[in-house]
Amino acid sequence: MKPAIRVVFVCLGNICRSPLAEGICLEHLDRMGLRAEFEVDSAGTSRWHAGEPPDPGSIEVARRHGIDISHQRARALEQEDVDQFDFLVAMDRSNAGKIEQFGTLELQRLLLVRSFDPGSDTFDVPDPYGGGTDGFQEVWDILDRAMPHLITHMLHHGRRL
Ligand code: 4NP
Numbered sequence: 001m002k003p004a005i006r007v008v009f010v011c012l013g014n015i016c017r018s019p020l021a022e023g024i025c026l027e028h029l030d031r032m033g034l035r036a037e038f039e040v041d042s043a044g045t046s047r048w049h050a051g052e053p054p055d056p057g058s059i060e061v062a063r064r065h066g067i068d069i070s071h072q073r074a075r076a077l078e079q080e081d082v083d084q085f086d087f088l089v090a091m092d093r094s095n096a097g098k099i100e101q102f103g104t105l106e107l108q109r110l111l112l113v114r115s116f117d118p119g120s121d122t123f124d125v126p127d128p129y130g131g132g133t134d135g136f137q138e139v140w141d142i143l144d145r146a147m148p149h150l151i152t153h154m155l156h157h158g159r160r161l
Contacts (some may be wrong), residue, residue, distance in 0.1 A: 004039040005154055008081055009113070010099060011091040014044030014074035016129050016136070018091060019054040021113060021143050023062050023069040028147045037155070041085075045098035047076035057128060057136040065140060079104075087154055089113050092124035108157065116149035117142055 009021035022042040029035045044050075052074045053059070062069045082088065082102040089111045090096035099110055112123045125142050128135030 005037060005087070005158065006039045006085045007041070007087040007089060007154060008077070008085045009040075009042040009089050009091070010045060010077055010095050011042075011125075012045055012095060012127065013049045013055075013129065014042055014076070015049045015052055015055045016058050016127065017125050017139055017143075018042035018044065019069050019072045019074075020058050020062060020136075020139055021089065021091065021147075022072065023067045024140070024143045024147050025151070027067050028151055032148075032151065034151065034155070041081075042072070043075050043077040043081060045077055045095055049074040050076055055129065055136075057131075057133065058139075061133070061136040061140045065144075077102075085109070086158075087111055089150065092127070094124075111150070111153070113146050113150060114142065116146040116153065118145065118149070 009018040011018040019042055022040055025040050029038055054069050054072050059070050079102055082105055087109055088099050090099060096110060096112055114120050114123045114125050125139055128139050
């Protein structure tokens with residue numbers, strides 16, 4: 001069997017944005033018939049919420065769009081992740097900076113999800129933590145627009161040997 005392409009989505013807390021990115025990515029892969037080609041995970045640059053389920057705002061916006069992310073549990077990004085994942089996909093430039101501090105990363109493995117959002121004039125997915133429903137819906141829309149382009153990029157650039 002062809003080895004999976006391994007991707008980890010990264011935000012600050014791993015309770016708002018990256019759990020949504022993980023769920024949306026899996027949903028797009030299912031629809032594209034590509035689920036078996038990928039391993040998908042998420043993590044935070046902090047361990048503030050380690051062990052917690054996603055934020056209720058993220059669970060709710062996902063549920064409204066027909067996907068369940070409530071089983072996910074937050075964890076902190078570890079050196080091993082930075083060494084081993086084929087792609088580390090940051091939600092904003094601050095997250096990307098933290099990933100770079102691990103030090104061992106080839107730059108083509110570090111991506112900003114918003115760079116795949118057509119027409120966006122920023123590289124950052126806004127942090128919806130502590131805000132209302134609209135913020136979570138905006139994150140959903142951004143990630144849902146970007147995801148097919150990100151998946152195509154990862155397919156083309158493939159797996160590390
Ligand atoms: P996330 O959002 O990085 O998208 O999971 C946040 C979650 C928690 C905090 C900040 C952002 N916090 O300060 O606890």
